[in-house]
Amino acid sequence: MYDALIIGGGPAGLYAAYCLAKAGRRVAVFEEHPEIGTPVHCTGLVATECFTRFELPTQANQAMLRRARFHAPGGHVLAVASDQDETVVLDRAAFDRALAEQAQAAGAELFAGHRVEALRRLRKRLVARTVTGTGIERLVSGHLGILATGASYGLHRGLGLQVPTRFVYGAQVEVVFEATAEVEVCFGNEVAPGSFAWVVPFTRHGVTMAKIGVLASREAPQYLARFLESPLVASRVRPGWMGPYQRRPIPVWPLAETVGDRLLVIGDAAGLAKPTTGGGVYYSLLSAELAADTACRALAAGDGSAKALRRYQTDWRAALGSEIRAGALFRTVASHLSDAQIDEAFQLITGEPMAGLIRDHASFNWHKELILALWRSAAMRGFLWRALMRRGGRMIGALRPSMNGYPGVKLPDERAATD
Ligand SMILES: Cc1cc2nc3c(=O)[nH]c(=O)nc-3n(C[C@H](O)[C@H](O)[C@H](O)COP(=O)(O)OP(=O)(O)OC[C@H]3O[C@@H](n4cnc5c(N)ncnc54)[C@H](O)[C@@H]3O)c2cc1C
Structure with a gap:
């Protein structure tokens, strides 16, 4: 039997696995996709603070950015520059893969291509029913479960959890782009109602590219299509490869309860992302670390009750609540x-x-x-x-x-x- 079953192989699940395995716990991570990190649905913009605060691999860093231009709907532009490297663009697929390698090196077992179909409490255990792409089913037991399924809430209700109710919607595409070191952020109800659109430059295999995205209160892919045709973007896109549209909701208000008997909920699965920007990588890593700490204490005490696990909820609220x-x-x-x-x-x-x-x-x-x-x-x-x-x-x-x-x-x- 495992000490912890982790459902979801994104930053939250993989970092929780690393923390638990490093503490000597037997951990299994289940990721529904056959390959960790794909499909990508994230720009990967994080603060350098991530790398000082957490133990993270650095080989997935695509660019360091210091300059940004903010565009008002009426045409006013505010240019901002920093004399320090504060912002990193991650290759999210490579970042997730590197996190997986780090967790495995610490002793975590990783099951890619294994979707958790159901999770049930059975006496003093938690039992997951997993199924592979070829339909092979398996039952796996653990003392505790960590739900890190991102903005997928299919398992929540069966476990007596609520699901987040407040979302923004993100859509993004990668294109070949003119060489630039500046992030562009555009506001306006015609561009991105309720949020903003962005151009984030990076380089892949020597080719200058950009992640073009929109965060909106509705219809993000439609607004992205329009943003791609705007003069700021269209005139700078170079002919060549264009990636697929990546789209995903982002929760902007956390669950009221993020623990249950034998269960902790972290990252987007807990509704933990910044309500201002929709950025969720930092909160995912932080909630993973705090959940792993509580899980270690609960396992040592042999007490997986919701009462024993509530410490995690108190901790993330203290760090992020206000x-x-x-x-x-x-x-x-x-x-x-x-x-x-x-x-x-x-x-x-x-x-x-x-x-x-x-x-x-x-x-x-x-x-x-x-x-x-x-x-x-x-x-x-x-x-x-x-x-x-x-x-x-x-x-x-x-x-x-x-x-x-x-x-x-x-x-x-x-x-x-x-x-
Ligand atoms: C367009 C867009 C751009 C973004 N840009 C940024 C950014 O620049 N910076 C930033 O900080 N944040 C950004 N975000 C938010 C960020 O992507 C998320 O907050 C972050 O990925 C959350 O990490 P997570 O591990 O909680 O979830 P995820 O990264 O979504 O990982 C969850 C994993 O669980 C797996 N899974 C789900 N259900 C099951 C199941 N039943 N069984 C097995 N596996 C399962 C999924 O396949 C997935 O791999 C962006 C989001 C969008 C939509």
Whole structure:
């Protein structure tokens, strides 16, 4: 019998497997696709902080980026440059494969091409029914299970778990592109309603390419097709190979319960992604590490009850809870702005004192401090008040869940994200 069965071979599942195997635990990872890392549905933009905070392989890093241009719907462009390498573009397929190798080297067993069809609690065990692409079925037992299925929620209900209810939708394609070192981020309701579109350059086998993507509150592939035809993109795409459209929902609000008897839920499966940008790799790795730590303690104590595993939920809420709430609040407000209001916000943030606030508080992974700093500034509060007056009713209704926090959790119980 395994100590832990991990369902899902993405960053969350593979990093949890690595942490548990490194601690001497017997772990099995089940990934439904025959090859780890494919199909890819991620741009792979992460902060360099990932590599200092976690034990990660570096061979999948495709590019380091220091410059970005933010485009307002009315044409205003805000150029931002950093004198440090803060952002890495990962080859997500290679990154996942390298994570798998790292977990296997630590002792984890990996079963690619094995889909977990059902997961049941049976007395003091958890039993998974797996099936291969050729239809071979197998029953596997473990003391604990870690659900790391990404934005696939087919197993949740059978285990008495809820599924996330708030999503944004991502679509992306890789193209051959002119040589550039700049990320482009475009806003506007005609470009990416409720979110943004992007161009992220990278190089593969000496060929300059870009990941062109859209995050939107609806119909992301349609908006991506339009973005590809926009002058900013179309004139710079080079003839040659174009990858398939990759599309996926991203949860932007976590599950109220991320533990159950013998069960921990991590990464996108737990609804853990940044509500502001939809970036989920950092939260996946962090939740994996915290879940593995709790799992090790529970296994040592021989207690896999939900009560014993609740420590994981307390830990991720302490680390991310207030970040997620601030981010969700920001997303709700930003996604209700008209194009004219986005233009007005751009004007505001390019002038002082707002530009200074952004310089002082902007961080790739941690957004709460900047959101709070903006909120405290009189100019931004005036802007928001005017926006609320114009689009008030819908915005206030949508704000309610982010302001209330998670069911049963009060704000003062949570430490700041950076504690
Ligand atoms: C277009 C797009 C761009 C993105 N760009 C970024 C970015 O630049 N930076 C960033 O940080 N985040 C980004 N994200 C989000 C990021 O991809 C996810 O947050 C991250 O992949 C979550 O990791 P995970 O391990 O939880 O889930 P996943 O990476 O989705 O892995 C889950 C795995 O579980 C497997 N699985 C599911 N069900 C079963 C089952 N029943 N049995 C066996 N295996 C199963 C799946 O096949 C999958 O391999 C992007 C998302 C999209 C859609």
